[in-house]
Amino acid sequence: MEKVYNFCAGPAMIPAEVLSKVQDELVNWNGLGTSVMEISHRSQDFIAVAEQSEKDLRELLSIPDNYHVLFCHGGARGQFAAVPMNLLGDSDTADYMDGGYWAHSAVEEAKKYCAPNVVDITCERDGKKAIIPASEWSLSDDAAYVHFCPNETIDGIEIRDLPQTDKPIVADMSSTILSREIDISKYGVIYAGAQKNIGPAGLTVVIVRDDLLGKAKQILPSILDYSVLVDKESMFNTPPTFAWYLAGEVFKWLKSIGGVAEMQQRNEAKAKVLYDFIDSSDFYRNEVHSDNRSLMNVPFQLKNPELDALFLEQAKAAGLVALKGHRAVGGMRASIYNAMPIEGVQALVNFMAAFEQQHA
Amino acid sequence: MEKVYNFCAGPAMIPAEVLSKVQDELVNWNGLGTSVMEISHRSQDFIAVAEQSEKDLRELLSIPDNYHVLFCHGGARGQFAAVPMNLLGDSDTADYMDGGYWAHSAVEEAKKYCAPNVVDITCERDGKKAIIPASEWSLSDDAAYVHFCPNETIDGIEIRDLPQTDKPIVADMSSTILSREIDISKYGVIYAGAQKNIGPAGLTVVIVRDDLLGKAKQILPSILDYSVLVDKESMFNTPPTFAWYLAGEVFKWLKSIGGVAEMQQRNEAKAKVLYDFIDSSDFYRNEVHSDNRSLMNVPFQLKNPELDALFLEQAKAAGLVALKGHRAVGGMRASIYNAMPIEGVQALVNFMAAFEQQHA
Structure with missing residues (x-):
């Protein structure tokens, strides 16, 4: 790839x-x-x-x-x-x-x-x-x-x-x-x-x-x-x-690119895209209160964990890699550190939407 | 360069x-x-x-x-x-x-x-x-x-x-x-x-x-x-x-390349070229007894330390870099670790011989 x-x-x-x-x-x-x-x-x-x-x-x-x-x-x-x-x-x-x-x-x-x-x-x-x-x-x-x-x-x-x-x-x-x-x-x-x-x-x-x-x-x-x-x-x-x-x-x-102030704006925008999408969906969920949601690491679960393996496999095929959640919490985790462009987050959301449509 | x-x-x-x-x-x-x-x-x-x-x-x-x-x-x-x-x-x-x-x-x-x-x-x-x-x-x-x-x-x-x-x-x-x-x-x-x-x-x-x-x-x-x-x-x-x-x-x-046995032979050959040249010269000297000479680091001094700076400058110009000795012992040091090919040691000896001819 x-x-x-x-x-x-x-x-x-x-x-x-x-x-x-x-x-x-x-x-x-x-x-x-x-x-x-x-x-x-x-x-x-x-x-x-x-x-x-x-x-x-x-x-x-x-x-x-x-x-x-x-x-x-x-x-x-x-x-x-x-x-x-x-x-x-x-x-x-x-x-x-x-x-x-x-x-x-x-x-x-x-x-x-x-x-x-x-x-x-x-x-x-x-x-x-x-x-x-x-x-x-x-x-x-x-x-x-x-x-x-x-x-x-x-x-x-x-x-x-x-x-x-x-x-x-x-x-x-x-x-x-x-x-x-x-x-x-x-x-x-x-x-x-x-x-x-x-x-x-x-x-x-x-x-x-x-x-x-x-x-x-x-x-x-x-x-x-x-x-x-x-x-x-x-x-x-x-x-x-x-x-x-x-x-x-x-x-x-x-x-x-404009220093940490600009980076923060980009990180907030990236996180918003992903959390907003998760919150708008009944198929995915994030367990963290909005007061304490991380800008950097976004864990999310599928309503049906039996689809986890298929999600990861198809995401990888779509060029979206390393999304498996930590074994302690299961599900998925999207780490969207500074180096992740918003296009990557958008691509993930698009994939998640398509996967949901296929399996909801 | x-x-x-x-x-x-x-x-x-x-x-x-x-x-x-x-x-x-x-x-x-x-x-x-x-x-x-x-x-x-x-x-x-x-x-x-x-x-x-x-x-x-x-x-x-x-x-x-x-x-x-x-x-x-x-x-x-x-x-x-x-x-x-x-x-x-x-x-x-x-x-x-x-x-x-x-x-x-x-x-x-x-x-x-x-x-x-x-x-x-x-x-x-x-x-x-x-x-x-x-x-x-x-x-x-x-x-x-x-x-x-x-x-x-x-x-x-x-x-x-x-x-x-x-x-x-x-x-x-x-x-x-x-x-x-x-x-x-x-x-x-x-x-x-x-x-x-x-x-x-x-x-x-x-x-x-x-x-x-x-x-x-x-x-x-x-x-x-x-x-x-x-x-x-x-x-x-x-x-x-x-x-x-x-x-x-x-x-x-x-x-x-043949493992450590082969590497040792190459290292011994590299060190021999350099020590033999130094020992054959009145212009350069190495202070270590042959019983304990390092295969990896060969310090050497010029008889006239006033030429040190010129030696280093001309060596660098000839593509032979990082030869300055540690401040504790002065002079020069050629570290000839595994990655140094014998061609590098030969190039150094050739340069040293030419420098000696010019300044002896």
Whole structure:
């Protein structure tokens, strides 16, 4: 198949223009006669990539000067350990808001390092899955920080509000970063695995407020130590250079289309097309309350689950791939990250309508 | 410049045939209409990549069945922390043989978790840098394991012998793996950052003997926990899929040329051309005793260091790039990893001879 629309939840689509440029220059980058993945991370050429990518990300997210930007190894799950080991200081607890699979996975790792105060923030509203408003979250007095995951990829749940607290707010933004405007100054630490809206898997972006450095536990592996990474400008060890370069190309692309504000508008438009269609149909349904529907991941069920396999098979034949839902919730899931054009969502809706007509 | 010979110490050259194939299929891999970096690590297509790459690596290195192969995040420096946290068990010491910059860096990280017994194994032999024979290394009785680095990239030192011990031998093989034949059964753990002989930076290969699992400290981040990675088949979190795929292509290439035995012959031939030329010249010199000269990294000095800059400039103009030595030793360094063809070494020697003739 020559070209498909790829709804994979991650590793997800890379913008087509970016991938095409990367292909063109893969064996001879910058006129050097080598691939970008074959040069030293300490070379002038790569340092220019590193600096430009940080500059572009700072511009895209309006990152204040008192925040550091780190490009790390280890994925978001690495940060599940790094966050408590970097931020707990003398405290032995932190608030963990549990809104789904990923927030809960962070809890499990945090338990190695502290006694987390775990708060179930899920609820039912109008018969749909929803999240308790952040103003009502039960925070503890002695927590070192408040951790949450603003987008649960499996359930298709998004949290847009923040609690009122003077504690640092820490957010796993793997599926949120760059998808909509965020006020970075409200957070202590933001981290994100790259494989949704940034670039290839294996790279992790961390944005950390200056005053939170210097509290790392002695047992923290240096590759996860924010102070070390700040000090060494993310080059304590050889970084995943190719993924970093590709992330930089994604940032340039995002700037070229108008930045995060424009991206948010496009993402809202894409999500609206799909949710509106699902809501207008008796054949498909989405279980999430409109307050908390994710812009990025749209799970949906067929009224008759016996048709799931046929749906997936015919969708694939129509060039609409990776629509199978996570095993925890079943059904389908359309992940419509930044790189998914609205034409892809329209093609999906057209297919869904035709499938419904055939099988309703 | 269209094509150069790239002597970078890492991230290093990728075999030209591999890079060309990767470029061809970058936007449409396996006929899926997507890039390999855009598909789920849990998809059948990627699992086939993961399985084949492990199978090929096992075949290339004759890895016995009682060893696990892991594809990890974090680089070799991640393993500097992972090794003590996985292997110390109840012991509070391990033997660290210090033969150079990288072995020493492993010591610094190990100090977070134990009181390492650090043994300086460097010596001078016939006025050259050398390493004390492994049979004479001072091992301690209560060490949980013996750690060493068989190839020091900065000094251009290689260690080919092993100590007699019933303790697990742990080796940082970042610059050794796949370059020459190794008897895996003599080791407890072998680890290697990918960016020398395997693939792009950001991937780490770990080979661990079965009986060493299950001793991990509770504080070990799960992404570095060998038992977790074994249990989840290196997919506890999203692995660096593109780097893994590319490593698999490098393994296929290595098999296609005849495997590690053939590669070792080629590497020995390449190194001989370069060392023989250096030894025949009064204009260049290498400081390492022939007992311990690295097959992979050949540092050399010009008699007159004032010519260094000119040498580098003219070499670059001749398509011979990344020859600058590490700042710790100065001069030049030619890294001639697996992907460097003998034609590249010959071109370097020809250039060196011409430069000598011009400036001697």
